[in-house]
Amino acid sequence: MKIKHYPGKAVDASLSLEGSNAMGALYEANWLRAATQAQTQTALSQVQPQTAYPTQLTRSPSKLSRQSSSAGSGSSFLLEGISALSKYQIALENIRQLEQQSQQARDKSIVSTIKELNGYRPSPMQHHHQHNGWVTEEQDHPQKNKVLPDEEKKKPQEGTPAVNHYVLDPTERARLPRPRQQLSVKPPSLRRSQTMMMQQPPSYVTLRTSPSKSFHKSQKNLSHSGSSATYSTFSSAADDQDQDQVVICQQPQRLISPPPPREPPPEPPRRVVTKPLTRSQTSVQRYATIRLPHGQSTSFSRSIAQPRESTSSLRRHSLEQAIKGLKMEEEEMAKDVRQKSPLMERLSPAPSSNGSSKDLNGEGFCIPRPRLIVPVHTYARRRRTGNLKEQSSGGQEEEEADTKKDGRVEVSREGKYLSTLSGAKVLGELAILYNCQRTATITAITECNLWAIERQCFQTIMMRTGLIRQAEYTDFLKSVPIFKDLADDTLIKISDVLEETHYQRGDYIVRQGARGDTFFIISKGKVRVTIKQQDTQEEKFIRMLGKGDFFGEKALQGDDLRTANIICESADGVSCLVIDRETFNQLISNLDEIKHRYDDEGAMERRKINEEFRDINLTDLRVIATLGVGGFGRVELVQTNGDSSRSFALKQMKKSQIVETRQQQHIMSEKEIMGEANCQFIVKLFKTFKDKKYLYMLMESCLGGELWTILRDKGNFDDGTTRFYTACVVEAFDYLHSRNIIYRDLKPENLLLNERGYVKLVDFGFAKKLQTGRKTWTFCGTPEYVAPEVILNRGHDISADYWSLGVLMFELLTGTPPFTGSDPMRTYNIILKGIDAIEFPRNITRNASNLIKKLCRDNPAERLGYQRGGISEIQKHKWFDGFYWWGLQNCTLEPPIKPSVKSVVDTANFDDYPPDPEGPPPDDVTGWDKDF
Ligand SMILES: Nc1ncnc2c1ncn2[C@@H]1O[C@H](COP(=O)(O)OP(=O)(O)OP(=O)(O)O)[C@@H](O)[C@H]1O
Ligand SMILES: Nc1nc2c(ncn2[C@@H]2O[C@@H]3COP(=O)(O)O[C@H]3[C@H]2O)c(=O)[nH]1
Numbered sequence: 001m002k003i004k005h006y007p008g009k010a011v012d013a014s015l016s017l018e019g020s021n022a023m024g025a026l027y028e029a030n031w032l033r034a035a036t037q038a039q040t041q042t043a044l045s046q047v048q049p050q051t052a053y054p055t056q057l058t059r060s061p062s063k064l065s066r067q068s069s070s071a072g073s074g075s076s077f078l079l080e081g082i083s084a085l086s087k088y089q090i091a092l093e094n095i096r097q098l099e100q101q102s103q104q105a106r107d108k109s110i111v112s113t114i115k116e117l118n119g120y121r122p123s124p125m126q127h128h129h130q131h132n133g134w135v136t137e138e139q140d141h142p143q144k145n146k147v148l149p150d151e152e153k154k155k156p157q158e159g160t161p162a163v164n165h166y167v168l169d170p171t172e173r174a175r176l177p178r179p180r181q182q183l184s185v186k187p188p189s190l191r192r193s194q195t196m197m198m199q200q201p202p203s204y205v206t207l208r209t210s211p212s213k214s215f216h217k218s219q220k221n222l223s224h225s226g227s228s229a230t231y232s233t234f235s236s237a238a239d240d241q242d243q244d245q246v247v248i249c250q251q252p253q254r255l256i257s258p259p260p261p262r263e264p265p266p267e268p269p270r271r272v273v274t275k276p277l278t279r280s281q282t283s284v285q286r287y288a289t290i291r292l293p294h295g296q297s298t299s300f301s302r303s304i305a306q307p308r309e310s311t312s313s314l315r316r317h318s319l320e321q322a323i324k325g326l327k328m329e330e331e332e333m334a335k336d337v338r339q340k341s342p343l344m345e346r347l348s349p350a351p352s353s354n355g356s357s358k359d360l361n362g363e364g365f366c367i368p369r370p371r372l373i374v375p376v377h378t379y380a381r382r383r384r385t386g387n388l389k390e391q392s393s394g395g396q397e398e399e400e401a402d403t404k405k406d407g408r409v410e411v412s413r414e415g416k417y418l419s420t421l422s423g424a425k426v427l428g429e430l431a432i433l434y435n436c437q438r439t440a441t442i443t444a445i446t447e448c449n450l451w452a453i454e455r456q457c458f459q460t461i462m463m464r465t466g467l468i469r470q471a472e473y474t475d476f477l478k479s480v481p482i483f484k485d486l487a488d489d490t491l492i493k494i495s496d497v498l499e500e501t502h503y504q505r506g507d508y509i510v511r512q513g514a515r516g517d518t519f520f521i522i523s524k525g526k527v528r529v530t531i532k533q534q535d536t537q538e539e540k541f542i543r544m545l546g547k548g549d550f551f552g553e554k555a556l557q558g559d560d561l562r563t564a565n566i567i568c569e570s571a572d573g574v575s576c577l578v579i580d581r582e583t584f585n586q587l588i589s590n591l592d593e594i595k596h597r598y599d600d601e602g603a604m605e606r607r608k609i610n611e612e613f614r615d616i617n618l619t620d621l622r623v624i625a626t627l628g629v630g631g632f633g634r635v636e637l638v639q640t641n642g643d644s645s646r647s648f649a650l651k652q653m654k655k656s657q658i659v660e661t662r663q664q665q666h667i668m669s670e671k672e673i674m675g676e677a678n679c680q681f682i683v684k685l686f687k688t689f690k691d692k693k694y695l696y697m698l699m700e701s702c703l704g705g706e707l708w709t710i711l712r713d714k715g716n717f718d719d720g721t722t723r724f725y726t727a728c729v730v731e732a733f734d735y736l737h738s739r740n741i742i743y744r745d746l747k748p749e750n751l752l753l754n755e756r757g758y759v760k761l762v763d764f765g766f767a768k769k770l771q772t773g774r775k776t777w778t779f780c781g782t783p784e785y786v787a788p789e790v791i792l793n794r795g796h797d798i799s800a801d802y803w804s805l806g807v808l809m810f811e812l813l814t815g816t817p818p819f820t821g822s823d824p825m826r827t828y829n830i831i832l833k834g835i836d837a838i839e840f841p842r843n844i845t846r847n848a849s850n851l852i853k854k855l856c857r858d859n860p861a862e863r864l865g866y867q868r869g870g871i872s873e874i875q876k877h878k879w880f881d882g883f884y885w886w887g888l889q890n891c892t893l894e895p896p897i898k899p900s901v902k903s904v905v906d907t908a909n910f911d912d913y914p915p916d917p918e919g920p921p922p923d924d925v926t927g928w929d930k931d932f
């Protein structure tokens with residue numbers, strides 16, 4: 001049996017704060033900080049049980065050995081000697097995570113509100129895109145009650161000139177009761193706006209009510225759940241409203257015929273209102289009091305209003321659909337829709353005799369037929385005041401006819417001109433859609449014929465068009481291969497949140513490197529995928545994507561950054577259906593095809609490798625010998641029954657011990673990172689298993705043994721040998737860091753040689769995928785190798801790996817790491833004094849020491865590899881001058897030490913390990929490991 005001895009260090013160390021006053025003070029400070037942070041009640045409740053007060057650490061003297069030759073002894077202190085301290089550090093990280101989560105939750109609840117509906121309110125998707133332009137609830141809060149109502153309410157009273165009547169005058173509107181039975185199922189067309197409201201109950205209420213009422217209502221809203229509750233919230237809000245009409249401003253000669261009369265029969269289109277109006281028409285009559293204020297406004301051109309027009313195109317599109325919908329006879333329409341989609345049939349049952357669709361199940365869902373659309377004749381100012389009438393005589397009628405043809409209204413807000421509208425345009429939908437006060441003033445500037453639709457009718461139309469659109473989208477999604485197996489209700493949910501966007505040829509729909517939050521499905525046209533080559537500005541063509549293809553999933557699965565460019569290719573543009581991150585995560589991200597459709601070569605290769613092992617079970621494995629002992633159990637050399645040509649390493653980890661040391665998350669991350677990595681300098685994980693007691697990882701076996709064992713035997717390595725091994729680690733780090741994965745446990749024990757003598761990184765227990773620009777705080781690693789920022793709990797990232805690379809170089813060149821104390825606390829003290837306090841032995845060349853010093857900078861930002869040039873700065877350092885990187889990458893470079901491996905079951909390069917004295921661990925069937 002070989003004995004492992006950690007170079008130059010006592011193996012027993014009591015983790016005592018008294019051991020180091022400086023460290024004591026440091027941890028005291030950290031503790032105080034943790035305690036302050038833990039004021040968050042939720043954080044406290046979760047964290048307290050595990051939080052170890054530092055002084056308790058003195059009570060738990062523990063072994064701290066990097067030597068892992070005896071069963072159960074781990075070399076990473078998190079698992080062993082100072083586990084209490086690490087627990088405290090874990091607690092700190094937990095608090096942070098909880099804080100981050102609660103911050104995220106808060107961010108989510110920071111919902112947008114319409115501080116000023118100066119233009120159309122964007123849909124959730126648009127809102128996402130235009131985030132900066134919109135006011136968040138938080139920003140808005142202090143002024144909540146100043147929002148629209150006050151100013152807008154004033155307007156009709158104060159600002160109304162005697163002769164001016166506004167097209168939309170909420171103050172006179174009689175309220176219509178909303179028929180409840182129609183609302184028991186949430187009309188899909190309204191869901192979008194409702195969803196938005198439900199995401200922002202306070203803001204939508206505060207648009208209209210007093211603060212106390214708002215609060216009360218939002219509380220009530222929040223207490224509801226489910227779609228019908230959502231709707232009832234909506235409806236109660238709607239009941240308070242005074243804005244109940246949408247106006248379709250039409251050119252008279254292009255009037256759309258209203259649907260055939262039902263009860264009560266709608267008025268036929270008329271130019272002049274002559275007889276007394278019915279109740280519903282009364283609301284319309286006010287539209288007939290439109291006066292032309294200035295007469296001169298016709299000179300404003302449409303182009304001035306162009307930008308606003310574009311933001312509202314989506315909404316207008318729905319409304320134009322609504323108008324179209326009106327032209328259809330109801331039965332015909334229902335029939336048509338049913339033919340279009342069987343799904344629609346389910347949603348929209350056959351119409352009943354009274355003109356409403358009835359729920360087939362008799363549960364009260366019906367789609368009422370739109371009944372009211374009333375033509376309105378407006379009188380232009382000239383006629384009312386008689387000014388021009390008197391002036392013009394002969395040509396008056398023609399002129400009048402001309403003006404009617406051009407029927408125009410002016411949109412203004414707070415007296416500021418916004419736009420002039422003419423033709424078949426829709427006005428007044430916002431107040432109805434969003435249950436808010438009118439957001440603009442509409443004034444007739446010529447004689448106009450307007451058609452008014454009442455709230456209820458408008459909503460019915462929207463509901464119907466919404467249903468049609470939803471059915472269309474759902475049908476389209478069904479034709480998309482990746483979605484074809486999804487359940488109908490999932491497809492409906494997706495189509496409910498889809499937004500259609502259009503792009504012109506040459507537009508960059510997605511730009512590589514940009515942050516992305518959306519997923520796209522192409523509904524029309526073609527796009528080009530390109531990827532910018534490293535170190536050049538050139539874009540390499542990857543593929544074309546067309547109708548039914550998707551893109552944008554990678555940024556949502558990874559760290560937000562787009563991995564390729566998507567450019568609109570079709571001459572007549574591209575249309576995409578866009579899905580937000582939340583829906584993507586909930587409904588789409590788990591589809592296998594989504595995960596792997598655009599895998600790069602490495603990932604595809606990796607998948608193929610994993611496929612090979614799909615049918616291997618634990619029972620197919622035969623244990624040959626023990627290769628090593630880690631913190632959670634043993635690593636066995638195994639072969640599969642029936643194939644003696646290969647061998648594998650099977651890492652067996654005690655579940656109970658993982659739970660005890662709270663390493664569940666780390667183990668899951670180890671599995672994920674190793675299972676996906678496809679780098680020849682990283683040990684491959686082929687398959688995982690689990691039973692009641694253990695988790696297992698089936699890995700490639702590296703029979704050359706640990707680099708640590710060779711170092712121990714040789715004492716130290718020469719410059720060239722060290723360079724080779726360091727270069728292997730640089731390659732592994734290059735792979736990991738380019739994927740934003742931090743390794744955090746570099747040391748010779750975790751570097752295994754394959755039979756050729758190439759080094760591979762093993763043990764990814766502390767590896768972690770970081771979000772771009774984010775840091776992590778878990779206090780983990782091996783004392784001699786941890787970077788100062790880890791000790792100081794300042795948060796660390798991949799730069800901590802560069803520190804440990806410098807330490808590794810030093811240890812390989814000298815046999816001892818530069819920062820070595822008799823116990824971890826002393827080691828930390830030495831680390832905090834910095835690399836400049838370390839004496840470099842003579843055998844370390846000037847170039848080597850220069851590189852080590854550049855890697856071991858106190859300030860993480862100054863470390864070589866972490867700066868602009870990235871890891872290539874290390875490769876270009878003069879210590880590596882002449883090193884054959886290409887040969888290393890292609891495994892053509894001859895390694896400095898060729899281990900002796902006689903067969904696939906030769907374990908001569910490993911120490912011998914006695915059987916586990918502890919016996920089998922208790923069962924753990926709590927299920928935390930279900931994804932392992
Ligand atoms: N793929 C492999 N091929 C050969 N030996 C291996 C392999 N994986 C692990 N070993 C041996 O088993 C030992 C323990 O493995 P590993 O470091 O992965 O376990 P661990 O529980 O994470 O250990 P640690 O306590 O260092 O965190 C290694 O040091 C090595 O000697
Ligand atoms: N807020 C706003 N409304 C506009 C604009 N252009 C046309 N409108 C219409 O003006 C209407 C005023 O009443 P609504 O708020 O109900 O709905 C509004 C829109 O239909 C614009 O640029 N901004």
Ligand SMILES: Nc1nc2c(ncn2[C@@H]2O[C@@H]3COP(=O)(O)O[C@H]3[C@H]2O)c(=O)[nH]1
Nearest residue numbers: 529542551552553554555562563564598
């Ligand atoms: N990285 C990569 N992305 C591709 C490829 N082919 C298509 N894409 C898509 O291009 C998209 C760019 O944005 P994302 O990174 O979010 O998601 C990406 C993929 O959906 C490919 O070969 N590689």
